[in-house]
Amino acid sequence: MKLDLDPEYEAFRADVVEILSTNAHLAPGPEDKGYKNPKRIAWQKLLIRNGLAARTIPKEYGGYGAEPDILKARIIAAEFARTRIQGPMSGQGIAMLVPTLLELGTEEQKQAYIRPTIEGEMIWCQGYSEPGAGSDLAALRTAAVEDGDHYVINGSKIWTSTAKQADMIFCLVRTDPTAKKHEGITYITFPMTTPGIEIRPLVDMTGTANFNEVFFTDVRVPKSGVIYAPNKGWQVANATLTHERGMLGDPNATKARFLELVTLMKSESVNGQRLIDNPMLRDRLIKLQSEVYAMQANGLRIMTSRLKSESPGLAGLIVKLNGCDLNHEIARLAIDALGELGILYEEGEHLRSEGSWQWRYMYDLGLIIGGGTAQIQKNIIAERGLGMPREPKLAKA
Amino acid sequence: MEFALSEDQRMLQDSLKGVLSEAASLDKVRKIAAGDAAALAALDTALEEFGLAALMVPETFGGLGLGALDACLVQEQLGYFIAPSRFLATAVSADLLGRHGNAHLPGLASSEVKVGLALTELFSRRDGAGLKVSGGKLTGKSLLALSAEGATHLLTSDEAGGLHLVEALGALAVMKTIDRTRTFHEVTFKDAPSALKAPAEDRLIALARLLVAADTLGAAQAMIDKAVAYAAERQQFGRVIGSFQAVKHMCAEMAAKLEPGRALIWHAAHALDTSDAEGPVMANLAKSYLAEAGTFIARTATEVHGGMGFTDLVGLHYWYKRIGVNRQLFGSPEQARESAAQLQGFAA
Numbered sequence: 212m213k214l215d216l217d218p219e220y221e222a223f224r225a226d227v228v229e230i231l232s233t234n235a236h237l238a239p240g241p242e243d244k245g246y247k248n249p250k251r252i253a254w255q256k257l258l259i260r261n262g263l264a265a266r267t268i269p270k271e272y273g274g275y276g277a278e279p280d281i282l283k284a285r286i287i288a289a290e291f292a293r294t295r296i297q298g299p300m301s302g303q304g305i306a307m308l309v310p311t312l313l314e315l316g317t318e319e320q321k322q323a324y325i326r327p328t329i330e331g332e333m334i335w336c337q338g339y340s341e342p343g344a345g346s347d348l349a350a351l352r353t354a355a356v357e358d359g360d361h362y363v364i365n366g367s368k369i370w371t372s373t374a375k376q377a378d379m380i381f382c383l384v385r386t387d388p389t390a391k392k393h394e395g396i397t398y399i400t401f402p403m404t405t406p407g408i409e410i411r412p413l414v415d416m417t418g419t420a421n422f423n424e425v426f427f428t429d430v431r432v433p434k435s436g437v438i439y440a441p442n443k444g445w446q447v448a449n450a451t452l453t454h455e456r457g458m459l460g461d462p463n464a465t466k467a468r469f470l471e472l473v474t475l476m477k478s479e480s481v482n483g484q485r486l487i488d489n490p491m492l493r494d495r496l497i498k499l500q501s502e503v504y505a506m507q508a509n510g511l512r513i514m515t516s517r518l519k520s521e522s523p524g525l526a527g528l529i530v531k532l533n534g535c536d537l538n539h540e541i542a543r544l545a546i547d548a549l550g551e552l553g554i555l556y557e558e559g560e561h562l563r564s565e566g567s568w569q570w571r572y573m574y575d576l577g578l579i580i581g582g583g584t585a586q587i588q589k590n591i592i593a594e595r596g597l598g599m600p601r602e603p604k605l606a607k608a
Numbered sequence: 609m610e611f612a613l614s615e616d617q618r619m620l621q622d623s624l625k626g627v628l629s630e631a632a633s634l635d636k637v638r639k640i641a642a643g644d645a646a647a648l649a650a651l652d653t654a655l656e657e658f659g660l661a662a663l664m665v666p667e668t669f670g671g672l673g674l675g676a677l678d679a680c681l682v683q684e685q686l687g688y689f690i691a692p693s694r695f696l697a698t699a700v701s702a703d704l705l706g707r708h709g710n711a712h713l714p715g716l717a718s719s720e721v722k723v724g725l726a727l728t729e730l731f732s733r734r735d736g737a738g739l740k741v742s743g744g745k746l747t748g749k750s751l752l753a754l755s756a757e758g759a760t761h762l763l764t765s766d767e768a769g770g771l772h773l774v775e776a777l778g779a780l781a782v783m784k785t786i787d788r789t790r791t792f793h794e795v796t797f798k799d800a801p802s803a804l805k806a807p808a809e810d811r812l813i814a815l816a817r818l819l820v821a822a823d824t825l826g827a828a829q830a831m832i833d834k835a836v837a838y839a840a841e842r843q844q845f846g847r848v849i850g851s852f853q854a855v856k857h858m859c860a861e862m863a864a865k866l867e868p869g870r871a872l873i874w875h876a877a878h879a880l881d882t883s884d885a886e887g888p889v890m891a892n893l894a895k896s897y898l899a900e901a902g903t904f905i906a907r908t909a910t911e912v913h914g915g916m917g918f919t920d921l922v923g924l925h926y927w928y929k930r931i932g933v934n935r936q937l938f939g940s941p942e943q944a945r946e947s948a949a950q951l952q953g954f955a956a
Contacts, residue, residue: 212677212878213610220609282609473954487954490946496954497945498900501872501893508871511611518610526871529864589860590853597836597859600851 214511220282227290230261238297246376252331255300263287264299265329268309273326281517292463302373304328304335308381308400311450315439324379324400336403338368338382338425339448346587348383349392349445353427355384355399357434362386362399364407364430370581374410374423377403383444390442398444401432417573418557459582460534462503462510468541468571469503472496475564476548486548495544502537506530525596532588535579542571611874617681624685627654632691634923640692641788641926648692660695662717664702669713671702676815677877680822684873687826687934690926692789696819697725697755701763704771704812710804712761712773724759724776726750726795730769730813731939731947741766745799746774754937756780756793761803764795769808774800787933789926810951814888815880816938817895822873824902824934825866827927831909832862834924838913849912858908865901872897892948899941902931 216224234257243250258264259275266284268274277283291298309328312321327333344351353366364384374380380403387395407430412420439447476486476496486492509526516523545568546553555562556569579585593599613621631654639647655661664679665671679699686693698716701723705713715721728751729738739748750764759776766772778800780793836859839850849855876890906928910917917924935941949955 212612212614212874212881214878214882216609490955493949493954494942494945497893497948498896498941500948501897501900501945502868504875504890504893505868505872505897508611508875509868511875512871515609515611519612525863525867529867532860532864533868586853586857589857589864592860592863593850593856597832597863599836599839599856599859600848602851602853603847 216282216286220286223283224286224290227263227287230263231290231294231296234261235294235296240297246334246373247331251297251300254297255329255331258299259329263291265305268313268325268329272313272321273329281514285514288463292467300329300331302334303337303381304333304379307337308335311381311398311438311447314450315447319435320400320438333379334373334377335379335381336371336374336377336425338371338380340370341367342369346584348448349396351383351385351396353382353384354388355386355397355432357386358431360434361431362397362434364427364432366427368425368427369413369422371410371423371425372421374403374425375412379403380425381438383448386444387442393445395442396444396448397441398438398447399432400436400438401430405430405432407431415573415577417570417577421574421577459578460506460530460532460538462506462530462534465534465537465541466503466507468538469499471564472499472541472545472548475545479549479563481550489548492544492548495547499537499541499544502533502540506533506537509533525592528588528592528596531583532585532592535575536585539572539575539579542568542575546572611871613681613874617678620678621681621685624658624682625688627658628685628689628691631655632686632689634926637690637692637789637926638923651692652694655691655693655695656719660693661698661719663695664699664706665713665717666706669706669709669717671706671713671717675877675881676703676818677874677881679815679819680873680877683819683822684826684829687823687828687930688830690789690827690830690930694722694724694755694758696816696823697723697759697763699819700725700812700816701761701773703815704763704806705773705804708804708806710773712803715760721761722755722759723761723763723773724753724756724793724795725816726753726756726762726764727813727816727938728752729767730765731943739764739766739772739797741770741772741802742799744805745801746772746797747799748797750795750797752783752792753780753795754790754792756795757791762795764797765808771804771806771808771812772802773804774802785933786929787926789930790933810888810947811880813938813947814891817944818873818876818880818891820934820937821869821891821894821898822877824898824931825869825873827930827934828862828866828869828898828902828905828909831905831924831927831931832859832866834922834927835859835862835909835912838916842914855912858912862905862908865904869894869898869901889948889951892944892951895939895944896941896948899935899944903935906931 239250239254255264262275262277265274266277267279270276309325312325341351355362355364379400381400383396384399385395386397407428409426411424413422413424414420479486512526513523549563552561556566594601631651636647662671663674667673686695702716712721737749737751739746761773762776764772778795778797780795783792783794785792839855840848842849872894876894879887879890910924910928913924916922
């Protein structure tokens with residue numbers, strides 16, 4: 212057990228601090244919003260040049276070309292969090308498509324897509340879920356029929372975030388309707404400007420459209436967009452889903468949220484008493500703190516496993532389930548602590564924390580469901596973590 | 609940076625597991641719980657030979673000089689096997705006496721000195737209980753003293769929170785609890801001379817609470833293991849019940865609650881070992897976390913066993929009761945949380 216860093220890493224941290232303080236004046240602020248904002252793109256390119264973004268992407272594809280190093284990645288993330296300077300871009304293209312291309316793409320695909328994606332010039336959206344294929348993703352039915360060098364796609368996708376802003380989509384389609392459900396799926400990429408694509412915003416309980424529905428009517432796309440091979444899309448998608456599950460339930464983000472709650476409860480008073488001085492609210496706060504600390508320690512354990520190239524086992528399988536639930540509970544306590552004023556939303560003189568707690572309480576419920584529902588997570592924990600038997604398959608009628 | 613157990617620590621756990629699976633099998637624990645003195649003596653001897661008494665005694669006093677993390681790993685195994693043992697009381701005493709260089713340390717390491725803990729009044733004093741000091745001697749009563757039976761000394765506290773080591777000459781009256789794997793007594797002191805006077809401190813109770821949390825970690829892990837094994841064997845409706853999602857999800861929820869508790873205990877113990885200022889806060893958080901997770905698991909694992917879980921036949925109730933006592937021992941989860949709040953300056 213050793214929680215401090217070796218001198219090599221302390222020196223690396225000093226370098227990161229130096230780079231950030233030298234360039235902080237170039238960082239985009241809250242006013243530099245939106246995709247393809249020139250200031251944000253310039254900042255992203257500066258971060259890549261200095262090894263603070265796209266760090267392990269090979270140089271020939273526009274990255275920094277460093278060896279993977281989990282501790283260095285963590286130091287970089289921690290310094291951005293500490294200084295509150297705008298960090299590297301994220302999104303489904305960078306987080307999911309790029310790792311997939313590096314693993315399974317052709318040289319031509321890597322050359323065409325990786326550089327513009329990591330530099331923020333090319334935005335991607337993900338076409339996985341369908342109205343009839345949620346937890347049972349492999350039941351997807353959007354059809355791609357061969358026509359010479361092209362596929363003709365008909366069907367629809369749902370839960371597509373950034374569909375409106377995206378230049379490109381990576382999409383799962385059914386290319387062999389006669390094969391078993393996992394074996395007839397193809398992973399394909401194509402431009403969102405292709406004729407026949409219609410996007411409808413999907414307004415959710417927060418009152419905003421964080422997602423979209425996407426409809427395909429005779430959308431003709433070249434076969435060169437297929438990643439890896441036709442009918443092998445399920446394997447390709449599984450490579451990518453691993454990257455997505457890693458993003459949900461990050462304990463450091465939860466810790467930051469918890470600290471905001473502490474600040475709120477110290478600063479807000481009811482009947483002349485600070486919220487944190489109310490013993491019932493304080494008890495709930497500390498109960499949540501025990502869970503936040505436990506998930507942070509669990510995160511350290513996972514990181515150590517990864518450093519040793521070992522599987523983190525159960526400690527890793529529980530992160531999405533526990534982390535998303537904990538975020539939701541933190542928002543719930545904030546609302547309860549605010550009491551009557553906790554119900555305010557969107558605007559108004561008495562709104563606290565810009566209404567973010569109510570927004571969180573709704574959006575975090577979406578995250579409990581999305582990215583693999585809590586129930587699917589429990590199946591995974593029981594089957595892969597505890598070795599319990601799978602549900603027997605129903606006999607075909 | 610490495611947040612993991614060392615090879616030595618894994619070996620310590622494995623070899624202790626070997627000793628306990630023999631000397632603290634459920635059969636033997638049942639005998640001890642029913643008052644079989646020979647079975648208890650055999651277990652005590654096995655654990656003494658293993659070196660548990662010396663674990664936290666500094667090397668300069670004839671001990672092994674190991675830390676809170678090692679002690680937690682031991683306590684976790686004791687909890688897993690619901691083993692009757694005075695280890696917790698010994699470890700807490702060794703930590704305190706070690707910091708004061710007390711003359712009883714070599715005796716503690718060799719098991720000639722056996723210390724019980726009469727500390728309830730430090731955090732939960734009932735009317736009529738509590739000890740007064742007068743002329744360096746203690747008079748009064750302490751409730752629910754742990755491992756007082758067979759002890760040569762008792763570690764106790766006075767009304768001002770000051771700590772004392774006294775010879776165990778006071779009268780003991782058994783306090784029967786739901787848990788027969790450990791003994792609790794009401795102790796009456798009359799003009800008992802104090803062999804150590806130490807000022808009030810946060811660390812003592814924090815370590816005791818952390819070790820109780822480790823005990824619950826082990827006991828709850830045993831209950832999950834038993835529930836998963838039972839669900840893989842028991843058949844209803846022509847299938848093993850573990851293939852039903854209703855049962856599977858109960859098991860997944862237990863594992864998801866317990867696993868972060870393991871990491872929290874490691875982190876808290878490491879913080880105490882490195883005198884990190886956050887150590888006592890984390891230890892109190894661990895006590896609260898494991899109390900809540902343990903209660904949930906004790907109930908849920910019993911339910912996975914269906915009616916059998918309620919019977920004496922499978923003996924699951926020993927773990928249920930051990931976890932139930934641990935929840936209150938050295939302070940309820942609410943008290944542990946209030947301590948954590950006070951240590952952070954959250955509570956007035």
